[in-house]
Every structure is written in C-alpha cells, then in structure tokens.
Amino acid sequence: MEVPGELVGALRRARSVCVLTGAGVSAESGVPTFRDARTGLWERYDPLELATPEAFEQNPRLVWDWYAWRRELVREAEPNPAHHALAELEELVPEFVLVTQNVDGLHRRAGSRQVVELHGNLGYVICASERTPVSPDEFVPAGEDRPPLCPRCGSYLRPDVVWFGETLSMGRISEAQAAAAGCDVFLSVGTSSVVYPAAGLASEAARSGALVVEVNPQQTPLSGASDHVLRAPAGTALPALVDALKD
Incomplete structure (x- = not known):
C-alpha cells in the first residue's frame, strides 16, 4: 500500500x-477478541461475567480455568x-x-x-492478596474447587490482568x-x-x-x-x- x-x-x-x-x-x-473467547465448554458463559473480582470471589476455580484456557489460545498464537x-x-x-x-x-x-x-499480561500470575508475581514452579497445585495457591501466604492465585471494576x-x-x-x-x-x-x-x-x-x-x-x-x-x-x- x-x-x-x-x-x-x-x-x-x-x-x-x-x-x-x-x-x-x-x-x-x-x-479471539475478549468477547469472542467463548467457544466449546465456555460457550454458555458471558466473558463480562467472568472477568470481575466478584466472579472470582464466587467461583475462583471457574475463573481460573477460563483464563488458563485463554492462556493456551495465546500460547498457540504467533x-x-x-x-x-x-x-x-x-x-x-x-x-x-x-x-x-x-x-x-x-x-x-x-x-x-x-x-x-x-x-496486564495473561502469561503472568500473581497472588490475589499480596499482588506479587508467582512463577509456575512455585504454585501449590489447584484443588477440585479452587485455583492454585500462593506458596508464601496460601491465598488464591489469579491472572495478572485488570478485571472489570478494578483500576x-x-x-x-x-x-x-x-x-x-x-x-x-x-x-x-x-x-x-x-x-x-x-x-x-x-x-x-x-x-x-x-x-x-x-x-x-x-x-x-x-x-x-x-x-x-x-x-x-x-x-x-x-x-x-x-x-x-x-x-
């Protein structure tokens, strides 16, 4: 051009x-754009209702799994x-x-x-309480109904991204x-x-x-x-x- x-x-x-x-x-x-990231198992969920502190508080494992799925999509992209x-x-x-x-x-x-x-960046994970970065080899493994835990304080881990309602x-x-x-x-x-x-x-x-x-x-x-x-x-x-x- x-x-x-x-x-x-x-x-x-x-x-x-x-x-x-x-x-x-x-x-x-x-x-996929944020609002298009809802295929397969995630088709019935509204991304706007998953990317909030309230959603994480109510169902932390669900939110963690959705972001883990999105992280894999990004990892496959070039x-x-x-x-x-x-x-x-x-x-x-x-x-x-x-x-x-x-x-x-x-x-x-x-x-x-x-x-x-x-x-923020999908590839990074932080402690939900301390807001400090945690590397994958430090994760306390996820439980059936919870995401991985911070090795230092035991709080849930979360993606290092800005959610709706956060500054x-x-x-x-x-x-x-x-x-x-x-x-x-x-x-x-x-x-x-x-x-x-x-x-x-x-x-x-x-x-x-x-x-x-x-x-x-x-x-x-x-x-x-x-x-x-x-x-x-x-x-x-x-x-x-x-x-x-x-x-």
Missing part, C-alpha cells in the same frame, strides 16, 4: 514515537507482521514507547522492548501519558478508540503538537481528528510504513 510521504518524513525527523495498540492487532494472529513491524520501528527511531491494551504478550515475543501493558495501575497510566505527551508522532493501531484512559492518549499527544496517525480498517471516533489515516489492517499498513521509512 502507498504511505503518505509527509508521514514518512515526520517519522524520519521524529525524536520520539508513541504507539497505542488494541485488539485489532492481536486478531490478525488468530487471538506474532504477526504488525507485531514484527513495530519491533523493527523501535530500532529506527531514537525514543519509542509501545502502549498496548492487549494482554497476550505478543509484542514482547516479537521483540518489542519498551512496552507498557495497560491491562488500572497508576504507574502504567502515568508512563503511557508521559510517552504520549512527549512524542513527535503518535500511532493508534487496531483500537476502537472508545475505551478510556487509553482512548485519551491520542488527544494528549495532539495537545502537545504530535502528528496523530490512525491505522485501522474501520472508522473510529479518532478518524476525524487524525492527521493521517491508513485505512488497512495493521499487518498490511505497518510493514509498508516501516519499508517506506527504510527506503
């Missing part, structure tokens, strides 16, 4: 680039051309921060280093906002631009004078406020952008 020369020039001059990614990037790797293009873009600009709403860890697997995982890490939000406010070019990739606080990062960047670029095959609330819109899937647009930047 053709990439606007003005955008390529801006990236070449940029001292700092901030990228926000959403579910559209992961979908190209075959990772980073796609969009993930690899973003890892390559990080090497081409002086400062780069990738903020993601995705919890699948595919950006890190593709080689991205400066990653802010706003909603995002202020440290991660602050890091993302600082990256958006300090960048020269901001790319919004594969996100609906309706979930806050992530959806507010583009405005933060624009207020600071950054060039705002949307990469999305669909129209979003951000489209009209963007300086450039690449109306294509991320796996098509981002490799083309990186190739143009290297020419």
Whole structure:
C-alpha cells in the first residue's frame, strides 16, 4: 500500500514515537477478541461475567480455568507482521514507547522492548492478596474447587490482568501519558478508540503538537481528528510504513 510521504518524513525527523495498540492487532494472529473467547465448554458463559473480582470471589476455580484456557489460545498464537513491524520501528527511531491494551504478550515475543501493558499480561500470575508475581514452579497445585495457591501466604492465585471494576495501575497510566505527551508522532493501531484512559492518549499527544496517525480498517471516533489515516489492517499498513521509512 502507498504511505503518505509527509508521514514518512515526520517519522524520519521524529525524536520520539508513541504507539497505542488494541485488539485489532492481536486478531490478525488468530487471538479471539475478549468477547469472542467463548467457544466449546465456555460457550454458555458471558466473558463480562467472568472477568470481575466478584466472579472470582464466587467461583475462583471457574475463573481460573477460563483464563488458563485463554492462556493456551495465546500460547498457540504467533506474532504477526504488525507485531514484527513495530519491533523493527523501535530500532529506527531514537525514543519509542509501545502502549498496548492487549494482554497476550505478543509484542514482547516479537521483540518489542519498551512496552507498557495497560491491562496486564495473561502469561503472568500473581497472588490475589499480596499482588506479587508467582512463577509456575512455585504454585501449590489447584484443588477440585479452587485455583492454585500462593506458596508464601496460601491465598488464591489469579491472572495478572485488570478485571472489570478494578483500576488500572497508576504507574502504567502515568508512563503511557508521559510517552504520549512527549512524542513527535503518535500511532493508534487496531483500537476502537472508545475505551478510556487509553482512548485519551491520542488527544494528549495532539495537545502537545504530535502528528496523530490512525491505522485501522474501520472508522473510529479518532478518524476525524487524525492527521493521517491508513485505512488497512495493521499487518498490511505497518510493514509498508516501516519499508517506506527504510527506503
């Protein structure tokens, strides 16, 4: 696809680039969106009713098993051309921060280093009480009606993701906002631009004078406020952008 020369020039001059990614990037790797993760045994469950502290309190083993199933789906997925293009873009600009709403860890697997995982990471497990990480070889095995236990305090273990009704890490939000406010070019990739606080990062960047670029095959609330819109899937647009930047 053709990439606007003005955008390529801006990236070449940029001292700092901030990228926000959403579910559209992961979908190209075959990772089901959150609301689509309900096949087979899980078809009768509403994901919105499983991803809450209340659901975990009422039936911790059920919630644990659902996330274990989702973790296996992610483990079988591979980073796609969009993930690899973003890892390559990080090497081409002086400062780069990738903020993601995705919890699948595919950006890190593709080689991205400066990653802010706003909603956590499915691949990590924490103690529900202490909120400290626990590695798989430390788990006290699950019981018939409970998830694995923390080896230190005996509390239930849970995935290191943000559930509905929980607040995002202020440290991660602050890091993302600082990256958006300090960048020269901001790319919004594969996100609906309706979930806050992530959806507010583009405005933060624009207020600071950054060039705002949307990469999305669909129209979003951000489209009209963007300086450039690449109306294509991320796996098509981002490799083309990186190739143009290297020419």
